[in-house]
Amino acid sequence: MKKLIFLLMTGTLLGASSTVQAEESLFQWATTVWREKEVKPVTNKTWKEECGSCHLAYQPGLLPAKSWEKLLNEKALNDHFGENASLGDAALKEIHDYAIANAADKSWYKRSRKIAVATETGDAPVRITELRYIKRKHQKIPEKMIKGNPDVKSLSYCNACHTKAEEGVYDNDTVSIPNYPDWKD
Amino acid sequence: MRGIKFAAAALCLAVCSGTAWAQEQTTELPRLTSEYVKDPAAFKLAANEPEVLVKKPGGAAPTVRQPEFEPPMFSGSNVHKYLGIATVAAAAATFLTHKDRCEGAACAGPQPPRSTHNTHANFGKATAVLAAATVATGLLSHWDDFNLEDGLADPDNQHVLLGATGAALMMYAINKSARSNVPTNHAGVAELGALGMIVAIKLTW
Numbered sequence: 001m002k003k004l005i006f007l008l009m010t011g012t013l014l015g016a017s018s019t020v021q022a023e024e025s026l027f028q029w030a031t032t033v034w035r036e037k038e039v040k041p042v043t044n045k046t047w048k049e050e051c052g053s054c055h056l057a058y059q060p061g062l063l064p065a066k067s068w069e070k071l072l073n074e075k076a077l078n079d080h081f082g083e084n085a086s087l088g089d090a091a092l093k094e095i096h097d098y099a100i101a102n103a104a105d106k107s108w109y110k111r112s113r114k115i116a117v118a119t120e121t122g123d124a125p126v127r128i129t130e131l132r133y134i135k136r137k138h139q140k141i142p143e144k145m146i147k148g149n150p151d152v153k154s155l156s157y158c159n160a161c162h163t164k165a166e167e168g169v170y171d172n173d174t175v176s177i178p179n180y181p182d183w184k185d
Numbered sequence: 186m187r188g189i190k191f192a193a194a195a196l197c198l199a200v201c202s203g204t205a206w207a208q209e210q211t212t213e214l215p216r217l218t219s220e221y222v223k224d225p226a227a228f229k230l231a232a233n234e235p236e237v238l239v240k241k242p243g244g245a246a247p248t249v250r251q252p253e254f255e256p257p258m259f260s261g262s263n264v265h266k267y268l269g270i271a272t273v274a275a276a277a278a279t280f281l282t283h284k285d286r287c288e289g290a291a292c293a294g295p296q297p298p299r300s301t302h303n304t305h306a307n308f309g310k311a312t313a314v315l316a317a318a319t320v321a322t323g324l325l326s327h328w329d330d331f332n333l334e335d336g337l338a339d340p341d342n343q344h345v346l347l348g349a350t351g352a353a354l355m356m357y358a359i360n361k362s363a364r365s366n367v368p369t370n371h372a373g374v375a376e377l378g379a380l381g382m383i384v385a386i387k388l389t390w
Contacts, residue, residue, distance in 0.1 A: 030387070035390055036390065037389060037390060110340050110341075110388070110389050110390075113340050114335070114339060114340055114341065117335060117336065117338045117339050117340075118335060118339075120338075133335070136329075136332070137329075140329075163254040163256075164256075171262065172260070172262060173256045173257055173260050173262055173263070174254070174256050176254045
C-alpha cells in the first residue's frame with residue numbers, strides 16, 4: 001500500500017510539471033538519467049551548415065515554435081536582421097521542420113522549458129536576446145564587457161563568452177568573457 | 186557531545202558553502218601580470234589579433250576562437266549539485282536501514298527499547314544536515330534563478346519550492362523522531378520530503 005501511494009505521488013508530482021510537453025514522452029524524460037538541464041544540441045546537418053555559415057547555429061530550443069514560424073519563411077529570410085539569408089525550398093523546409101520539432105515549447109530540456117514558459121503568452125519574440133529570461137540572466141554584466149568589448153560586441157554572439165554554446169551548454173561555470181577572464185556572475 | 190558533533194558538521198558544511206561562494210565573488214580583484222604570461226592566447230584576444238579570429242565568408246561577423254577553457258571543478262553550483270545528490274543518497278540509506286516496528290498510539294504489547302544512536306538514526310541526522318546545506322548552497326549560488334514573475338510553471342521555481350519543502354519535511358520528521366522518547370510516526374513525512382527533493386532535482390537535472 002505504501003509503495004502504491006509512493007508511486008501515485010511520484011506520478012502526480014511529475015505530471016504537475018505543466019511546462020513539459022510532447023516530442024520526447026513524459027516517461028522517457030522521467031526515466032532518463034542523462035542530464036537535460038541545458039538546450040538540446042543541434043543534430044541537423046543542414047541547420048548546422050546553413051545557419052552556422054554566418055553565425056552560431058543557435059539551437060531551436062532557444063525560441064518557441066511561434067517565433068521560428070515568423071523567422072523561417074521565404075519573406076522573412078530575404079531580410080534576416082538586415083541580411084539576405086534566403087534558402088532553397090528543400091533546405092528551407094528541412095530547417096523549418098527541424099526548428100518546429102525542436103522548439104523550446106516542444107523540448108524537455110530545462111532551459112528550453114524556461115523559455116517556453118516565459119514566452120507562452122504575448123507576441124512571438126524574434127530575437128533570443130529579447131527574451132525576458134535571457135535579458136535577466138545578463139543584466140548584471142557591465143556594458144563594457146559586452147558592447148564595449150571588441151571580442152564580444154553584442155549579446156547575440158553567445159559563443160564569444162559561452163565556451164560550450166555550440167553544445168547547447170549555457171551555464172555559469174562555462175562562461176569566460178574575453179578580456180575579462182576573472183569575471184563571475 | 187552530540188551537540189558539538191552537530192555544530193562541527195554544520196560548521197564544516199557552512200565553510201564549504203562559503204568557500205564556494207567566495208570563490209565566485211573574486212570579480213574585480215586585481216590580477217597578477219604573471220597570470221597573463223601563463224596564457225599568451227588571452228593577450229592576443231585582448232589585442233584583437235587576426236591570428237585568433239576566424240573569418241567567416243560573406244562578410245559575416247568573425248567569431249572569436251576562445252583559448253582553452255576548463256570549467257571549474259569546484260563552484261557554488263557544483264557544490265549545491267553534489268550536496269543534493271548526497272542528501273538523496275543519505276535519505277535512501279536512512280530508508281534502507283529502518284527496522285519495521287509499530288509506531289504510534291495504536292501499537293499493542295510491549296515495544297523494544299527506543300534507540301536514537303543506531304545506523305538508521307545516524308543516517309537520518311546526516312540527511313538533515315545535508316538537506317540544510319543543500320538549501321543553503323542553493324540560496325547562495327542560484328538566488329537569481331528564483332523569480333516569482335515567471336510563475337509556478339517555471340522549472341527553477343518548482344525546483345526551489347519542492348526542494349525547500351522536501352528538505353523542511355525531512356528535517357521536521359527527523360527532529361520529531363529524535364526528540365521523542367517513544368516511537369513516533371515520522372516515516373511518511375520523511376519519505377514525502379525525500380520524494381519532493383528527488384522530483385526537485387529531476388526538474389532541473
